[in-house]
Amino acid sequence: xxxxxxxxxxxxxxxxxxxxxxxxxxxxxxxxxxxxxxxxxxxxxxxxxxxxxxxxxxxxxxxxxxxxxxxxxxxxxxxxxxxxxxxxxxxxxxxxxxxxxxxxxxxxxxxxxxxxxxxxxxxxxxxxxxxxxxxxxxxxxxxxxxxxxxxxxxxxxxxxxxxxxxxxxxxxxxxxxxxxxxxxxxxxxxxxxxxxxxxxxxxxxxxxxxxxxx
Numbered sequence: 189x190x191x192x193x194x195x196x197x198x199x200x201x202x203x204x205x206x207x208x209x210x211x212x213x214x215x216x217x218x219x220x221x222x223x224x225x226x227x228x229x230x231x232x233x234x235x236x237x238x239x240x241x242x243x244x245x246x247x248x249x250x251x252x253x254x255x256x257x258x259x260x261x262x263x264x265x266x267x268x269x270x271x272x273x274x275x276x277x278x279x280x281x282x283x284x285x286x287x288x289x290x291x292x293x294x295x296x297x298x299x300x301x302x303x304x305x306x307x308x309x310x311x312x313x314x315x316x317x318x319x320x321x322x323x324x325x326x327x328x329x330x331x332x333x334x335x336x337x338x339x340x341x342x343x344x345x346x347x348x349x350x351x352x353x354x355x356x357x358x359x360x361x362x363x364x365x366x367x368x369x370x371x372x373x374x375x376x377x378x379x380x381x382x383x384x385x386x387x388x389x390x391x392x393x394x395x396x397x398x399x400x401x402x
Contacts (some may be wrong), residue, residue: 191210191212191218191220191271191376192218192220192375193219193222193269193272193284194219194220194222194271194273195221195222195223195224195269195273195274195275195277196208196221196223196224196277197224197225197262197264197274197275197276197279198226198231198277198278198320199227199279199280199281200233200278200281201231201232202224202233202235202278202362202363203278203365204275204278204365204368205221205233205236205237205352206233206236207363207364207365207368208221208275208277208372209237210332211369211372211373212369213240217376218373218377219238219273219372221240222242222270222271223243223244223245223269224242224243224245225244225245225246225262225266226263227246227247227248227249227258227279227280228248229248230361233277233278237349239256243269244358247262247265249281249385251401255284256284256286257326259286263287263291263317266303270320273294273295273296273372274291274294274295275296275297275368275372276296276297276298276330277298278297278341283330284332285332288331289332291330293329293382295329295330296375297327297330297337298327298328298329298364299311299326299328299335300312300357300360300361300364301314301315301324301325302322302324302344302348303326303328303335303339307334307335307336308334308335312356312360315347315356316347316351316352322344322347323344323345323347323359323360324343324344324345324360325342325343326339326341326365326367327340327341327342327371327395328340328395329382338394339372339387340368340371340374340375340380340387340389340396341367341368341370341395341396341397341398342395342397342398343364343399344399345359345362345363346359357398363398364396370396370398374389375395380394
């Protein structure tokens, strides 16, 4: 079976890109990263792509008058490369419903909370302020509503006494580096099916949950 041709969209450091690239480089992994696109020319993730030998392009969003024109350029590049799945990895642009609908079921994102808790920004601060005992991350299909798409994989981490935002963020980021490659594998192995607004994995209701305390 051909490997799933995947693109990763980034804006910054690219730590999840590194995790995905490392998994895709492993023998037998069912997906490949065929392209990296950044909207920021100085994104550190571009260096990671170069070191891994992954083709990369810079598409500065400021070069376009509208979001729609920017996304049209993205779409053209992705389709020309034969991309089958797009992974958002710290891509700091809110995509329009037109782009999201065009890639529905082929566009995924990772968010640093256990959705539906704490969509949007400042997730770790909000988790601490809410005195949550656990935090984590969620990989989900992207829909027009931000951080509201069907969940594929969630990874749970404990909130420890003495945690601040930085400590919790570091622990969640480690979990992201496990959850995102797992979600990519599940999709590439065609074990994930969208059933309306929910995900089925191997015919069972999702999301798959990584919970070390379970």
